[in-house]
Amino acid sequence: MNALLFADPSPSLRWRAAVELDGAPEDDEEVRAWRTEIDRSENVRQLLVQLATARRPLNAGYLLCRLAHLGYRGPELATAVESLFTLQQPDGSWPVGFDDEDERPALSSTREPPRESAPSDGPRFVTTHTVVPLRGIAAAGFATDPRAERAYDWLESVRLPDGSWPAGPKADFGKDGRPSLPEPEYRRLTRGAGCRSATTGAVACLALHPDRNRSDTARIGVDHLLARETRDESALGWEVSRLVGLERHQGQVTFYVTFDPAFVLDLASRCGVSPEDRRVRELVAYLESLRGPYGLWPHHAHPQLSRWLTFDLECSLRRLAAGDWTGNEDPATFTPYRRGPRRY
Structure with a gap:
């Protein structure tokens, strides 16, 4: 193979x-x-141009993820990471930044800290706006930088009591006077009160940290993700397709809303979940049932992605062998979110 x-x-x-x-x-x-x-390679060159002209921390963070996924190690990564840190707020998070992106200078041209913005515990924090830049910083090899550690501390501080993460203050990003509403059903966790997209992003950050990836914080987050035991073949390899560039990375609250079984297995393997965990064992059995006759996993939409998807899954399966933690094994019922009545 x-x-x-x-x-x-x-x-x-x-x-x-x-x-x-x-x-x-x-x-x-x-x-x-x-x-x-x-x-x-031309692919890397194009990504470096996009990174140099990126105006949003979220976009720059994911470009760092893509370059690291391609194995690039050039000095541009450190430069972009330093630019991201100049936009970091004192509490460790990154601002929402809904201002006009066309008027903002590129991150690479930032030399002074940005103007004061709303604190992350105020009405305008969105978890994804911190987890995507932090994941990029960690993927570039700076997870243990003191400024990155401050962002990890912020992540732990905004967790809900059940160990999951909220999308942010609810109802129009939590404007003053608005009530705090539950997460919409389409991205609510099966067993938790938090947002599946935000929890996935937070766990993706923790999974890249050399010490925090085996912490209770990371494992509880993975436990929430594994509680959804539905399988959707059309979503298999969604994250790999974005990292390679065959699908666009987009969304704010919904950045990680697609439930990709391959990505969940990747996070579980990095956070030390045992292959004896019932949910992991059944997930692996399901994935093995999709393997092609030559040992490759085919991708339903992009046939050229099959080798990247196979590599990703093989790495996850190898890491699982070192796992030693078993989470909540009780099956969780799952009901698709309710749809509104038809207009016609």
Whole structure:
């Protein structure tokens, strides 16, 4: 199966398959050649241009995720991370920033801290506006920077009592005087009071931290995600398709709203969930049932994504072997959200 991955035209996939699946050393001749190809690839060049002109922390954060996923390690990552930190609020979060994006200078041109914005515990914090930049910073290798640690502390401070994360102050982003409403059903957690999109993003940040990925905070978050045991084949590989660039990354509250079984398995494997956990075991059995005759997982919408999806799932399956934590194994009932009455 690995031979099929080495046949992919992407030097990023070939390099990552060699290093992460075959254990090839960095000084291997082919590995070094692929690294050179990565740095010179047109895909990476285009992403670096977008990163240099990004105006929103959310967009810059996800561009960092995409570059890290492709294996790029250039100095532009550190520059972008420093620019993101200049926009960080004192409590560790990033502002919502609904101002006119066309008038805002690119992040790379930021030299002074932004004007004072609403505090994150006030009426305008949205969890996604912090978790996406933080995930990008962690993916670029700066998860243990003191400023990133402050953002992780903020994440822990805004959790709900059940350990899940809210989308932010509800009802039009929590304007003063508005009541706090429950999360809409289409993104409400199966077992929790929080938002599935926000919880997924928060766990994605924690999963990239070398110490916090095995914390109770991360594992409780994964436990909430695993409670949804429905399987939707059309959503398989959604996150990989965005990281590779075949699907757009968009949305604010709904940035992680798609329930991608492959992404959930990736987060569970990074946070130390045991393969003996009933829900993980059944998820793996379901995914194995979708594997093609040559060992690859096909993608329903993008056939060219099958090798990237296979690589992602193989890495997750290998990490699972080191897991030692079993969560809430009781099945949770799931009812699709209610739809409004038809107009006609």
